[in-house]
Amino acid sequence: MVDNNIFDNNSLSRLIAEKITEEIITGKLKAGDKLIEANYAEEFGTSRAPIREAFYLLAIDGLVERIPRKGSVVKGYSERDIIDLLEIRMMLESLAIERIAELDTPESSLIHMEQLVNKMDLVDGDRLEYAMLNQKFHLGIIEMSKSDIIANMYSRLGLPLLSLQRLSFEWVENINKSLKEHHIILNHLRKKQFDDAKKVLIKHNQKVFNPRGKSQPSIKGFNN
Amino acid sequence: MVDNNIFDNNSLSRLIAEKITEEIITGKLKAGDKLIEANYAEEFGTSRAPIREAFYLLAIDGLVERIPRKGSVVKGYSERDIIDLLEIRMMLESLAIERIAELDTPESSLIHMEQLVNKMDLVDGDRLEYAMLNQKFHLGIIEMSKSDIIANMYSRLGLPLLSLQRLSFEWVENINKSLKEHHIILNHLRKKQFDDAKKVLIKHNQKVFNPRGKSQPSIKGFNN
DNA sequence: ACTTTTATTAATGTATACAATACCAGAACT
DNA sequence: AGTTCTGGTATTGTATACATTAATAAAAGT
Missing domain, CATH: 1.20.120.530 (GntR ligand-binding domain-like)
Known part of the structure; x- marks a missing residue:
């Protein structure tokens, strides 16, 4: 069994999280912007499941805030x-x-x-x-x-x-x-x-x- | 519009996370113990989805470590x-x-x-x-x-x-x-x-x- | 005109099913 | 005996479908 290839960034969710991270850091996404699971699912051609995981990863890094039953937004800092x-x-x-x-x-x-x-x-x-x-x-x-x-x-x-x-x-x-x-x-x-x-x-x-x-x-x- | 009732702890996952938190703090779960999604799903009578979310919440608090494709374990501290x-x-x-x-x-x-x-x-x-x-x-x-x-x-x-x-x-x-x-x-x-x-x-x-x-x-x- | 109600739509929450991967035990081989 | 295959099982990863809730718009009442 050969080891993982370069593209296998330990599952989709990590890859997606990195991509969104980049968008936040470069300013493409701004504080307060709402992140819609379905949109990203379509964008990446996946189901919503890995998107959700990605949002969680971003929440851990403090880049995104998850509000129960409302959604995920790019976190703003005063x-x-x-x-x-x-x-x-x-x-x-x-x-x-x-x-x-x-x-x-x-x-x-x-x-x-x-x-x-x-x-x-x-x-x-x-x-x-x-x-x-x-x-x-x-x-x-x-x-x-x-x-x-x-x-x-x-x-x-x-x-x-x-x-x-x-x-x-x-x-x-x-x-x-x-x-x-x-x-x-x-x-x-x-x-x-x-x-x-x-x-x-x-x-x-x-x-x-x-x-x-x-x-x-x-x-x-x-x-x- | 009346506010949410007492049982609605903002979705299952929060409730489950709290319960597991308690188990860790009281010592029922010890460092290194593996948390199996399916087990908790059965225990709480839910699907695996909210369990997963709960694990993430625990990871944010530093109580659980998530290892991609392997699972979640109670985090130990040296x-x-x-x-x-x-x-x-x-x-x-x-x-x-x-x-x-x-x-x-x-x-x-x-x-x-x-x-x-x-x-x-x-x-x-x-x-x-x-x-x-x-x-x-x-x-x-x-x-x-x-x-x-x-x-x-x-x-x-x-x-x-x-x-x-x-x-x-x-x-x-x-x-x-x-x-x-x-x-x-x-x-x-x-x-x-x-x-x-x-x-x-x-x-x-x-x-x-x-x-x-x-x-x-x-x-x-x-x-x- | 303004508020409240009601229906419609959009989005998240949860359940189920299947796929891919990791884990483990036993067989086969050296 | 030890190591490498091999298969089967357990567990996570992903997809799809439905349920529930929130946001929006339209309608009704004042």
Whole structure:
């Protein structure tokens, strides 16, 4: 028995969930948009069953909200929500660094992170591309901690933030500072100056969001 | 139009999920136990569809792990996992107190919490009962923060910890100190001494885990 | 005109049936 | 004995059909 081929992404539902995730992150689907099972079933040429599963997977990642007997909508986050998400993300990353300090991080991980940061230096103007790489950087720190719990918690924050950062970046002003800080954090990690790494990381996170007065859209198609 | 009756717990799946949650928390179901859709379908006299949904709800709360094409099992947590869970819980509660400090907490909330703590004083020997009340206390702090995000994150931690606390309480030794601290935290909140509340809370949480007999792979030595 | 009622339609919830896959025990082979 | 086939069974994955509920529109009453 040969192993699964490339297309078998562990069942349809995962594949569909990934596709919808992409649509949310790229902004094709916006907060409040209603997701209709039948529509997607037709679009993907399947029955509603795997679509439902996909919606659940998305709900776990915090991208979709399921309202019993009403349906599934793309979850919206208020300004307050985003502040809390960022705060919690920072806490998790701080904790991750504490955990990293207790381990020997293999050279390969550090190299991987450095490659990532170098790639970010070269991005020129594509917000989505930058947001994706940035996400990978933060995720990389989480993974270095080798803590399933932290990683699990983080996954609930990461994607919603990714879908928002694209919009709310103060692109021009902060990008250069942000890039430099990534390098600094990595250097501290390499030199095992974990307290310093933490300090820079905390500052780094505190500067990410500049609220701009956008409020949460209401959900269309529902009678609230 | 009269509102839904008491039995309509917003669809079967929620009800089933609650029931299974109870079985996990009370220890009837143990980590690693496999959950078979068909079995539960028969037990509840339904088809497999709502059972599946229930499993997903449990997965969101971190009580069950879904492995594609294999099934659902009661999720187990290692000692390291528990340390991380507790650490994150502490962080979230700390953050919650910061948020509380920014609000006017209504008197009714404080009274509610005080009633809870008083009830805890009276519990005599029933670990599960105490663990449940303790859970409500911690949850109460989260709710006072009025942050959906914090509450959402917390729900992923709370139930797994609840299912573990019952087993590993160092009942006699620490219970009195723990009780006192609850009162102290509440008093600080009432007097708007939020920094003090936070400090006590952090200490309260840090004492929770005492890995003493490292030989034991289980969750021994975990209390609060 | 405005609200309430009623019918129609759309969408989710649940049940049943079948398909694909994983699991397991026993046979065949080395 | 141990390993690899092989078949049968258990269990999840998907499809289809129907039931129930929510959203929409039209009709009736005030």
